[in-house]
Amino acid sequence: MAEIPKVLSIAGTDPTGGAGIHADLKTFQEVGAYGMAVITSVVAQNTVGVKDVWHMENEAILKQLEAVLEDIRPQAVKTGMIALPSMIESITDRLERENLPIIVDPVMVATSGDSLMDKETTELMINRLLPIAEVVTPNMEEAEKLTGVNVSTIKEAEKAARLLVDEMGAGAAVVKGGHAKDTAIDVLYYKKEFIHLTADRFDTKHTHGTGCTFSAAIAANRAKGIPVIKSCELAKEFITKAISHPLNIGHGSGPVNHWGRFLEK
Numbered sequence: 572m573a574e575i576p577k578v579l580s581i582a583g584t585d586p587t588g589g590a591g592i593h594a595d596l597k598t599f600q601e602v603g604a605y606g607m608a609v610i611t612s613v614v615a616q617n618t619v620g621v622k623d624v625w626h627m628e629n630e631a632i633l634k635q636l637e638a639v640l641e642d643i644r645p646q647a648v649k650t651g652m653i654a655l656p657s658m659i660e661s662i663t664d665r666l667e668r669e670n671l672p673i674i675v676d677p678v679m680v681a682t683s684g685d686s687l688m689d690k691e692t693t694e695l696m697i698n699r700l701l702p703i704a705e706v707v708t709p710n711m712e713e714a715e716k717l718t719g720v721n722v723s724t725i726k727e728a729e730k731a732a733r734l735l736v737d738e739m740g741a742g743a744a745v746v747k748g749g750h751a752k753d754t755a756i757d758v759l760y761y762k763k764e765f766i767h768l769t770a771d772r773f774d775t776k777h778t779h780g781t782g783c784t785f786s787a788a789i790a791a792n793r794a795k796g797i798p799v800i801k802s803c804e805l806a807k808e809f810i811t812k813a814i815s816h817p818l819n820i821g822h823g824s825g826p827v828n829h830w831g832r833f834l835e836k
């Protein structure tokens with residue numbers, strides 16, 4: 572029997588199920604990979620905002636990670652919310668010992684606008700985690716914070732994506748254009764080539780968890796052995812379908828529909 576694709580998310584929680592670990596696990600399942608999760612922070616949040624956060628001790632994170640790795644080895648890893656510098660250090664130290672594709676979603680702010688990462692953590696993200704990332708998936712604002720390039724046009728997104736790979740050491744970068752005005756074009760830079768992942772832009776406020784879902788889909792595709800560019804293209808199709816079939820739940824920016832691709836448009 573062919574090996575079951577297995578994928579691990581290392582991220583924070585969202586009790587309303589739209590972002591973080593919860594979005595990742597739903598996405599893994601829908602994309603056809605067995606999903607696992609190590610929790611970095613417990614976040615009391617909903618579609619309106621973040622109310623409180625409790626960070627796991629490093630020991631608790633590392634023991635969760637060890638428990639997974641010694642038993643069920645994933646074929647790909649995705650990282651999401653990693654809020655503290657010491658967390659970046661210990662997670663990177665452990666992951667460096669594995670030869671696995673790592674998809675890094677550099678979560679800095681929630682859709683609600685609440686900050687999920689401090690400045691010192693951003694520095695360590697740049698120096699430690701980016702160089703071991705196979706793919707890094709910042710939105711425009713995160714790309715600006717990581718590279719120092721002002722990102723509001725496609726050309727600027729290309730400049731930031733190239734820097735993230737050629738100067739900062741990631742294998743590939745997708746600078747997501749979900750926050751642009753008229754389009755939803757994500758710029759992928761891989762092996763010296765730019766690819767524009769293009770989709771219609773939907774006029775909706777229900778985009779809670781879009782970033783988590785997109786990067787989780789890339790990771791699940793990589794666990795299935797799909798090459799990097801194709802994994803990103805399929806993830807773009809997946810998130811576009813998930814946004815195009817809104818669930819209309821929650822009092823704020825509601826979650827996307829993870830089974831959207833099975834629905835007619």
Ligand SMILES: Nc1ncnc2c1ncn2[C@@H]1O[C@H](COP(=O)(O)OP(=O)(O)OP(=O)(O)O)[C@@H](O)[C@H]1O
Pocket residue numbers: 680681682709710711747748749750755756757770771772773774775778779780781782783785807810811814
């Ligand atoms: N309104 C939209 N219509 C179509 N695609 C969108 C829309 N919003 C986001 N996307 C797509 O969703 C994916 C995630 O992009 P986005 O820029 O929203 O990430 P993020 O900022 O990390 O997530 P979030 O907005 O949930 O914080 C990208 O492929 C982006 O193009």
Ligand SMILES: Cc1ncc(COP(=O)(O)O)c(N)n1
Pocket residue numbers: 582583584585590591592614616651652678680681682778779780781782783784
């Ligand atoms: C635990 C956690 N991780 C990430 C996000 C960002 O979500 P989004 O995909 O909406 O940017 C979030 N709100 N909560």
